[in-house]
Amino acid sequence: EKEKTLAMIKPDGFSGNYMDKIRKVILESGFDIIREMMVRLDAGKVTQFYAEHSKKSFFPSLVEYMTSGPVLIMVLEKPNAISDWRALIGPTDSRKAKVSHPNSIRAMCGLDSAKNCVHGSDSPQSAAREISFFFEDIVPGFVKHDE
Ligand code: CMP
Numbered sequence: 001e002k003e004k005t006l007a008m009i010k011p012d013g014f015s016g017n018y019m020d021k022i023r024k025v026i027l028e029s030g031f032d033i034i035r036e037m038m039v040r041l042d043a044g045k046v047t048q049f050y051a052e053h054s055k056k057s058f059f060p061s062l063v064e065y066m067t068s069g070p071v072l073i074m075v076l077e078k079p080n081a082i083s084d085w086r087a088l089i090g091p092t093d094s095r096k097a098k099v100s101h102p103n104s105i106r107a108m109c110g111l112d113s114a115k116n117c118v119h120g121s122d123s124p125q126s127a128a129r130e131i132s133f134f135f136e137d138i139v140p141g142f143v144k145h146d147e
Contacts, residue, residue: 001079004076006131009072018109029088033074036075039071082121086120090104
């Protein structure tokens with residue numbers, strides 16, 4: 001059963017000429033890119049999108065980072081897309097990714113735990129919320145629940 005997840009190439013990934021490499025890894029890993037959209041996020045959108053982090057100390061710098069340039073939003077589809085995309089991007093802290101997951105996308109283009117180059121939904125619930133946040137016409141089903 002196919003599953004959808006939300007992927008985002010953040011401003012550092014977008015500006016650092018990693019776009020083509022990231023797209024290549026995505027396609028070679030068996031994901032279909034079913035939607036894609038370049039957007040420039042404003043502080044309001046970032047605050048909504050990352051609402052769960054709004055009380056964290058790093059939140060102001062997260063807003064500054066995410067509004068520093070355009071991002072590419074993608075809906076990826078394949079069986080097990082949510083956890084496979086999280087595995088492919090690697091740990092949040094790109095410095096750890098470089099050590100423990102050298103083939104991950106964050107090892108390739110991330111800098112640290114803040115500037116980590118890409119985003120991926122962390123659960124079916126987040127995927128549903130995040131996909132409909134950017135693509136209102138897609139209403140992802142919760143296809144991964146146990147039968
Ligand atoms: P992401 O996986 O998109 O989800 C939340 C984002 O907040 C994360 O990537 C980072 O960009 C940022 N973030 C998470 N943890 C930290 C941290 N400890 N310090 C700074 N930024 C962080």
